[in-house]
Amino acid sequence: MKIKVKVPASTSNLGPGFDSIGMAIDSYLEIEASISESWVFSHKSEILSDLPVDETHYIARMVNHFCRQLNVEPFCLKVTMTSDIPLARGLGSSGSALIASLLIVNVVRELNLTTDELIQLLTAEEGHPDNVVPSLIGGLVAGFHRGESCYYQPLPVIDWPMFVVIPNYELKTADARDALPQRFNFEDSVKASAISNVLVASLSQKNYDLAGQMMMQDVFHEPFRKHLIKDYDKLRELLGNRGYVFLSGAGPTLFIMTKPGESNIKAWLQHEFSDYEIRQVKPDNIGAICNVME
Numbered sequence: 164m165k166i167k168v169k170v171p172a173s174t175s176n177l178g179p180g181f182d183s184i185g186m187a188i189d190s191y192l193e194i195e196a197s198i199s200e201s202w203v204f205s206h207k208s209e210i211l212s213d214l215p216v217d218e219t220h221y222i223a224r225m226v227n228h229f230c231r232q233l234n235v236e237p238f239c240l241k242v243t244m245t246s247d248i249p250l251a252r253g254l255g256s257s258g259s260a261l262i263a264s265l266l267i268v269n270v271v272r273e274l275n276l277t278t279d280e281l282i283q284l285l286t287a288e289e290g291h292p293d294n295v296v297p298s299l300i301g302g303l304v305a306g307f308h309r310g311e312s313c314y315y316q317p318l319p320v321i322d323w324p325m326f327v328v329i330p331n332y333e334l335k336t337a338d339a340r341d342a343l344p345q346r347f348n349f350e351d352s353v354k355a356s357a358i359s360n361v362l363v364a365s366l367s368q369k370n371y372d373l374a375g376q377m378m379m380q381d382v383f384h385e386p387f388r389k390h391l392i393k394d395y396d397k398l399r400e401l402l403g404n405r406g407y408v409f410l411s412g413a414g415p416t417l418f419i420m421t422k423p424g425e426s427n428i429k430a431w432l433q434h435e436f437s438d439y440e441i442r443q444v445k446p447d448n449i450g451a452i453c454n455v456m457e
């Protein structure tokens with residue numbers, strides 16, 4: 164049995180949609196795997212070169228975890244992986260690896276889990292749906308996870324030009340979450356959810372000028388994390404009225420949505436941020452794919 168899995172990256176939060184809104188984008192984790200006596204990983208992309216190659220690999224640990232949780236016999240795999248999703252940059256690399264792990268358990272143990280069941284298991288593991296749901300089903304999705312349930316609603320994908328500014332340093336999600344406050348007062352909560360409401364309403368109507376203004380007024384997480392992001396203020400100032408920018412996931416990548424007439428900014432961004440990687444990105448509307456060849 165040969166298993167092939169392809170999972171898109173994701174950008175999440177979109178400013179005020181903290182832990183709730185995300186969009187799948189066209190960078191991919193790709194895996195080929197077959198049953199083996201022990202866990203062996205072969206990494207074909209430079210991005211993955213520091214990962215372990217044995218049973219301590221995140222995917223091996225998550226396959227074991229899901230086998231235990233679903234009460235099926237564990238197994239080992241020989242895995243070949245390629246990826247252009249940078250690790251610990253806020254582009255959902257760990258969420259994509261989590262999805263791949265569960266899809267592999269699903270096919271190897273012939274569980275026939277439904278999309279809803281996959282979503283419940285993934286969001287319960289990740290703790291929030293904003294990376295795993297769009298990467299699993301594709302597109303732009305708003306979600307809310309509580310206890311045993313994940314409620315979610317796809318929205319139209321953003322069709323303005325989009326760029327990611329990927330810094331040359333990592334920021335672990337756990338560290339970026341440690342920067343968040345323990346408590347949020349009533350006044351700030353009302354303000355934060357109102358900004359988020361307008362974001363969702365404007366995304367649903369494809370009113371990207373209004374959505375962009377909301378993206379840049381988040382009060383849930385960006386004010387508490389921006390000191391961890393070296394060029395947060397610089398990019399907001401430089402971008403001016405060319406478009407809008409938000410912190411992708413927990414950062415440090417910054418995500419830009421430009422006005423349609425301002426799509427030609429890649430060379431300018433590369434000049435301003437010469438040590439960083441600049442990518443133009445598109446939404447992925449397909450989501451994760453898992454095929455089995457006997």
Ligand SMILES: Nc1ncnc2c1ncn2[C@@H]1O[C@H](COP(=O)(O)OP(=O)(O)OP(=O)(O)O)[C@@H](O)[C@H]1O
Binds near residue numbers: 214257
């Ligand atoms: N494709 C992968 N294969 C194996 N392990 C991975 C993979 N992607 C991420 N990881 C593990 O997850 C860690 C990064 O997880 P983290 O949640 O901090 O970053 P992220 O997923 O890029 O960020 P975000 O969730 O904000 O988008 C890596 O250091 C690595 O240990």
Ligand SMILES: N[C@@H](CCO)C(=O)O
Binds near residue numbers: 413
């Ligand atoms: N919503 C999450 C995304 C990263 O996993 C966060 O901002 O911490």
